[in-house]
Amino acid sequence: MGASQTRSDNRYQDLMDKTGFSLEQIKNLHKRFLHLSGNEETISRENLESISALSNNPLRKQIIDAFFDKRNQRDDKAGFFHEIGFEQFLMVMSHFRPPNLKTTAEEKEAMRKEKLRFLFNMHDTDNDGIITLTEYRKVVEELLSKSGAIGLEAAKAIADAAMLEVASTNVPHMAPEDFYEGITFEHFEQILKGLEMESRMHIRFLDVDTTTMRCGKATM
Amino acid sequence: MAVFLRRSSSRAAVTIGVLLLTTSFFIPGASSDNRDAARGGSNGTRGGPGQVLQVEKEQRNSSVHQETHTNSSADHKKPFPVLSFNYDHVRTPFEISLWILLALLMKLGFHIIPRVSHVVPESCLLIVVGLLVGGIIKAIGEKAPVLGYELFFFYLLPPIILDAGYFLPTRHFMDNIGTILVFAVVGTLWNAFFVGGMMYGVCQIEGAQLATVDLLSCLLFGSIVSAVDPVAVLAVFEEIHINELLHILVFGESLLNDAVTVVLYHLFEEFSHAGTVTVVDAFLGVVCFFVVSLGGILFGAIYGLLGAFTSRFTSHTRVIEPLFVFLYSYMAYLSAEVFHLSGIMSLIACGVVMRPYVEANISHKSYTTIKYFLKMWSSVSETLIFIFLGVSTVAGPHAWNWTFVVFTVLVCLVSRVLGVIGLTFLINKFRIVKLTKKDQFIVAYGGLRGAIAFSLGFLVTDSQMKNMFLTAIITVIFFTVFVQGMTIRPLVELLAVKKKKESKRSINEEIHTQFLDHLLTGIEDICGHYGHHHWKDKMNRFNKTYVKRWLIAGERSTEPQLISFYNKLEMKQAIMQVESGSSAKLPTPESSVSMQNVQPKEPVRQRAIPSISKSREQEIRKMLRANLQKTRQRLRSYSRHDLLIEPFEDHVSEARLRKQRAEMGRRVSVHSSHLVFTEHQAESGNSPCRTEHQVFTYDTECPNIQTSRPPDTVRLLTESHQRTNQSAELQELSAKETDIEDQQKVSRCFSDPGPKSDQDRDGSSTS
Numbered sequence: 005m006g007a008s009q010t011r012s013d014n015r016y017q018d019l020m021d022k023t024g025f026s027l028e029q030i031k032n033l034h035k036r037f038l039h040l041s042g043n044e045e046t047i048s049r050e051n052l053e054s055i056s057a058l059s060n061n062p063l064r065k066q067i068i069d070a071f072f073d074k075r076n077q078r079d080d081k082a083g084f085f086h087e088i089g090f091e092q093f094l095m096v097m098s099h100f101r102p103p104n105l106k107t108t109a110e111e112k113e114a115m116r117k118e119k120l121r122f123l124f125n126m127h128d129t130d131n132d133g134i135i136t137l138t139e140y141r142k143v144v145e146e147l148l149s150k151s152g153a154i155g156l157e158a159a160k161a162i163a164d165a166a167m168l169e170v171a172s173t174n175v176p177h178m179a180p181e182d183f184y185e186g187i188t189f190e191h192f193e194q195i196l197k198g199l200e201m202e203s204r205m206h207i208r209f210l211d212v213d214t215t216t217m218r219c220g221k222a223t224m
Numbered sequence: 225m226a227v228f229l230r231r232s233s234s235r236a237a238v239t240i241g242v243l244l245l246t247t248s249f250f251i252p253g254a255s256s257d258n259r260d261a262a263r264g265g266s267n268g269t270r271g272g273p274g275q276v277l278q279v280e281k282e283q284r285n286s287s288v289h290q291e292t293h294t295n296s297s298a299d300h301k302k303p304f305p306v307l308s309f310n311y312d313h314v315r316t317p318f319e320i321s322l323w324i325l326l327a328l329l330m331k332l333g334f335h336i337i338p339r340v341s342h343v344v345p346e347s348c349l350l351i352v353v354g355l356l357v358g359g360i361i362k363a364i365g366e367k368a369p370v371l372g373y374e375l376f377f378f379y380l381l382p383p384i385i386l387d388a389g390y391f392l393p394t395r396h397f398m399d400n401i402g403t404i405l406v407f408a409v410v411g412t413l414w415n416a417f418f419v420g421g422m423m424y425g426v427c428q429i430e431g432a433q434l435a436t437v438d439l440l441s442c443l444l445f446g447s448i449v450s451a452v453d454p455v456a457v458l459a460v461f462e463e464i465h466i467n468e469l470l471h472i473l474v475f476g477e478s479l480l481n482d483a484v485t486v487v488l489y490h491l492f493e494e495f496s497h498a499g500t501v502t503v504v505d506a507f508l509g510v511v512c513f514f515v516v517s518l519g520g521i522l523f524g525a526i527y528g529l530l531g532a533f534t535s536r537f538t539s540h541t542r543v544i545e546p547l548f549v550f551l552y553s554y555m556a557y558l559s560a561e562v563f564h565l566s567g568i569m570s571l572i573a574c575g576v577v578m579r580p581y582v583e584a585n586i587s588h589k590s591y592t593t594i595k596y597f598l599k600m601w602s603s604v605s606e607t608l609i610f611i612f613l614g615v616s617t618v619a620g621p622h623a624w625n626w627t628f629v630v631f632t633v634l635v636c637l638v639s640r641v642l643g644v645i646g647l648t649f650l651i652n653k654f655r656i657v658k659l660t661k662k663d664q665f666i667v668a669y670g671g672l673r674g675a676i677a678f679s680l681g682f683l684v685t686d687s688q689m690k691n692m693f694l695t696a697i698i699t700v701i702f703f704t705v706f707v708q709g710m711t712i713r714p715l716v717e718l719l720a721v722k723k724k725k726e727s728k729r730s731i732n733e734e735i736h737t738q739f740l741d742h743l744l745t746g747i748e749d750i751c752g753h754y755g756h757h758h759w760k761d762k763m764n765r766f767n768k769t770y771v772k773r774w775l776i777a778g779e780r781s782t783e784p785q786l787i788s789f790y791n792k793l794e795m796k797q798a799i800m801q802v803e804s805g806s807s808a809k810l811p812t813p814e815s816s817v818s819m820q821n822v823q824p825k826e827p828v829r830q831r832a833i834p835s836i837s838k839s840r841e842q843e844i845r846k847m848l849r850a851n852l853q854k855t856r857q858r859l860r861s862y863s864r865h866d867l868l869i870e871p872f873e874d875h876v877s878e879a880r881l882r883k884q885r886a887e888m889g890r891r892v893s894v895h896s897s898h899l900v901f902t903e904h905q906a907e908s909g910n911s912p913c914r915t916e917h918q919v920f921t922y923d924t925e926c927p928n929i930q931t932s933r934p935p936d937t938v939r940l941l942t943e944s945h946q947r948t949n950q951s952a953e954l955q956e957l958s959a960k961e962t963d964i965e966d967q968q969k970v971s972r973c974f975s976d977p978g979p980k981s982d983q984d985r986d987g988s989s990t991s
Contacts, residue, residue, distance in 0.1 A: 036752045057758075060761075061745060066743075102656040105652070148784055169732055196732065198725055207747055207755055
């Protein structure tokens with residue numbers, strides 16, 4: 005018992021350093037992982053698709069894809085996994101950590117970049133580094149897909165207007181002949197500057213025993 | 225600069241002159257009131273005491289000597305009065321109007337003298353004016369109007385609260401509702417008990433002559449003086465533009481603590497009459513709190529739903545739409561007051577519940593009316609409240625007790641600071657985005673007291689202590705409004721507190737806000753716990769499936785939020801365009817990017833688009849681009865892209881287009897702008913046909929138009945798109961001239977990019 009405990013603790017320590025979660029949070033997430041995977045070591049797409057609560061979500065497919073996207077593992081690979089292990093699961097989840105009081109301004113900036121990168125990867129499905137008009141249109145269509153039969157034209161209009169806005173804020177003077185290829189990551193950051201992603205894109209991760217959370221730990 | 229100062233000082237002199245003039249009206253009014261009241265009889269004519277006595281004598285005589293009376297009146301027949309003076313029967317409305325006029329002139333005056341209004345917040349200036357006016361009235365020896373309970377709570381306060389509630393940023397409010405509730409409930413309780421307790425301790429000090437003040441009275445005093453006042457907070461915070469989080473925290477607290485104040489006040493008042501407190505009473509007090517707050521919210525919600533439901537049917541009587549909003553809200557407030565529930569919470573709940581549905585139903589003009597009326601009324605109310613506060617300060621009987629007053633101010637400050645620090649410590653354990661020390665400081669410093677405390681103080685029945693309490697309350701109010709109100713702005717600058725971001729909401733931000741909502745809900749579902757987003761999502765879905773269907777008229781009920789947002793933005797922009805165009809301004813273009821740059825240039829596949837040759841297309845493009853470059857206009861973020869199907873359509877369509885334009889002019893409403901593409905719309909052919917025809921009329925009349933009327937051209941992307949064949953796209957640029965005539969606002973030519981395949985085919989077949 006002692007040996008396995010230290011081994012899993014070491015493993016968790018490793019994960020804690022990599023992802024920044026606390027021990028309780030990792031344990032809770034591991035429990036959830038095992039529940040989702042049916043006590044297997046890996047999760048496949050079918051496991052995630054079987055979550056009933058997700059069925060109403062218009063972004064279901066994109067969210068599930070994001071988990072299997074290699075780009076979100078922070079190691080500069082591209083492509084898709086077929087199955088993910090707990091570590092990959094945690095890496096994706098770590099994008100949704102909130103900042104805390106001790107986070108410095110640079111760390112907040114880095115956090116924001118990371119979260120925006122995650123969003124960017126979700127939009128840029130063909131991984132060419134830019135969000136083209138077609139891809140953006142698809143985003144808006146998906147967003148409106150569960151909201152009733154408004155039709156493709158509305159989505160297109162909105163996506164076109166949005167793209168135009170990105171272009172006009174980032175490259176204000178284009179000759180009529182120039183063509184704006186698509187939204188690069190820098191433009192994406194620029195256009196969403198006002199939303200302060202680090203304070204918005206987060207969820208609450210449960211720490212089961214908040215009272216036992218010690219200050220000195222490497223938390224968040 | 226000197227000239228300006230002279231001019232502004234002369235204007236100031238004018239306003240002061242008017243002020244004196246208006247106050248001089250109060251003298252005869254007040255004096256006649258006094259004398260009439262003394263005599264107990266009022267006849268229609270204003271006159272000196274002698275005439276009144278005479279008339280009374282006559283009346284007494286007439287009951288005894290009827291004939292002699294008639295004889296005497298016949299003997300003393302007066303000539304027909306051509307011009308008579310009868311002030312009394314217009315006195316009340318006259319004086320009310322004068323007071324309001326005074327308030328507004330003061331407001332006007334302050335903005336003309338710019339230097340002062342930068343340093344001193346408006347509320348301080350208004351109190352000073354009130355002091356002056358009160359001083360003048362007192363010097364003349366008349367009775368000044370007093371900021372009593374009825375006047376304040378029934379007439380002056382509701383507009384301000386309704387304005388605040390109707391335009392409450394619901395998203396921020398709901399995101400921080402936990403924090404706000406903790407500050408409002410626990411914070412106010414802490415303040416009340418701490419101040420009450422400490423003041424009782426102070427009263428026990430020997431030599432302060434305060435031994436008569438018992439614990440319950442102190443607690444009563446504590447409950448009155450501890451509540452943060454929404455009027456004062458609004459007045460001061462509006463001018464400093466801090467970030468939304470802090471604004472909503474302080475403001476939300478000031479709104480929600482009303483329930484606590486009401487309960488505590490009634491509780492302590494009952495107890496101070498009864499004399500003893502039992503545990504049962506305390507328990508009932510807690511129950512009362514829940515009843516008061518939840519009951520208030522329930523009343524508000526019911527009236528809000530009624531209002532929303534009523535607005536569903538007002539499409540034929542647009543003129544009275546704003547009135548429904550106002551009246552339902554006021555009824556909610558009054559109904560809550562009937563049961564001694566929290567009127568403020570009722571009003572807020574009514575506004576918040578009603579707003580999304582009402583706004584979907586009413587016309588744009590009604591929306592503007594509501595907005596402006598609310599702002600107007602709340603502005604007037606606020607001004608009057610501060611002026612009356614000043615007047616009442618001078619007028620009211622005071623009992624100054626150094627110890628009591630000084631300690632009150634100190635204890636209030638200390639309790640606020642301690643309360644905020646302690647509560648933030650607790651709250652930060654549960655918040656994700658924690659409150660920093662700077663935030664805490666602003667929250668503590670922004671705890672201003674105001675007129676609510678004053679009016680409540682007026683209700684205290686024991687007259688001996690009442691004066692002392694009132695004096696102390698006034699001192700606290702003055703201290704917070706003057707000292708804290710004036711220094712908060714430099715402190716905000718000094719501490720570099722984040723300010724409100726000024727930029728308007730862009731469509732990208734809106735898309736991503738929605739995207740984030742769904743994304744975070746999804747991630748929460750994967751994590752398996754029901755968090756904040758999950759419940760929000762559930763509420764939204766419930767709202768959409770059940771509530772909206774009942775409360776929103778017509779097709780708007782199924783319109784998703786993103787589309788309504790988009791429509792609203794387009795509308796605003798269109799109106800701005802029309803306004804800027806009609807004032808003959810052609811601002812330089814901010815950005816020369818148009819849809820042409822953004823749309824992928826796919827080669828026109830000839831197979832997909834029959835019958836228009838490539839050379840013809842090039843010609844058209846060149847022509848249109850040339851026109852466009854001549855009349856470039858500032859392109860804001862959104863393109864008014866519209867459908868250009870085929871340049872060469874027959875004049876049948878043109879005639880139909882003109883008829884539609886005339887028809888459009890009669891319908892100014894948001895409804896026609898939404899992007900629901902039905903076949904019906906295809907027939908009535910909203911904007912689609914319009915543009916390309918206008919291209920050609922513009923073309924031919926080009927030189928004339930440019931000189932005679934300022935063209936308000938909007939660059940458009942037009943695209944035609946065959947439904948059956950989605951890959952082909954023909955892009956055309958067209959300049960669209962909007963009609964300068966008032967009826968035909970650009971607002972109707974909105975993004976209707978939906979192509980009609982039948983029109984496509986028509987067009988293509990003709991050429």
